[in-house]
Amino acid sequence: MTIEEIAGGPLPTNCYLLTDDETKKTAVIDPGFWNQELADAIQGKNVELILLTHAHFDHIIGVSQVVKETQAKVYLQKEDQKMTTDSSLNLTSEVGFPPIEAFPIERLLGEDETFSLGNLDIREIHTPGHTKGSCCFLTGNAIFSGDTLMKGTVGRTDFPTGSYQDMISSIQKLKVLSGDYKIYPGHEENTTLFWERKHNPYMDAEAGSL
Numbered sequence: 001m002t003i004e005e006i007a008g009g010p011l012p013t014n015c016y017l018l019t020d021d022e023t024k025k026t027a028v029i030d031p032g033f034w035n036q037e038l039a040d041a042i043q044g045k046n047v048e049l050i051l052l053t054h055a056h057f058d059h060i061i062g063v064s065q066v067v068k069e070t071q072a073k074v075y076l077q078k079e080d081q082k083m084t085t086d087s088s089l090n091l092t093s094e095v096g097f098p099p100i101e102a103f104p105i106e107r108l109l110g111e112d113e114t115f116s117l118g119n120l121d122i123r124e125i126h127t128p129g130h131t132k133g134s135c136c137f138l139t140g141n142a143i144f145s146g147d148t149l150m151k152g153t154v155g156r157t158d159f160p161t162g163s164y165q166d167m168i169s170s171i172q173k174l175k176v177l178s179g180d181y182k183i184y185p186g187h188e189e190n191t192t193l194f195w196e197r198k199h200n201p202y203m204d205a206e207a208g209s210l
Helices: 037-043 065-070 078-084 166-177 191-200
Strands: 002-008 013-019 025-029 044-053 071-079 108-109 116-118 120-126 135-139 144-148 182-185
Touching: 002 037, 013 037, 013 144, 013 182, 025 116, 037 065, 044 065, 071 078, 071 120, 078 108, 120 166, 166 191
Parallel strands: 025 044, 044 071, 071 108, 144 182
Antiparallel strands: 002 013, 013 025, 116 120, 120 135, 135 144
């Protein structure tokens, strides 16, 4: 598989293009913006899926345009469905942005599901905490962690539907995965699960006391 990273948007957000090398089918993960770099990146690719780790504005602003350009199908964890059209939940009203342009959702994911992108098996791991419907996508040796797990820290839990205790439980869920994985977060630099187990204080079983 091939992974291409493009950062953009106001924060900025990491958008990823995941491609199955055998079938050349591509998934766009968290298009939180639309710019020329992303437009050029998807040009000529067989974009089949748009995968959303959660539905805050900075992860979904570009979804409608990617759908228009590619007719890709959107997958989102079911607990975040309402956020796509509620400006108070997706935070556009908080930052003074216009409402998100509506987009169709092909599949609402449940509690840990598996689906395919070409010959790649992708596992959705429900990781509430940042939002109620936050999730990670695991395929091969990679985890796309959105705003659940970032290098040395975790996402904020003080937004609507967020929960600190849910976040700690979700981080433990990632911690106990067997082996090591490259972590592709929603913001800032990549990391590894091995490094996070050693250095991230939220991986500590006693993190509830932080």
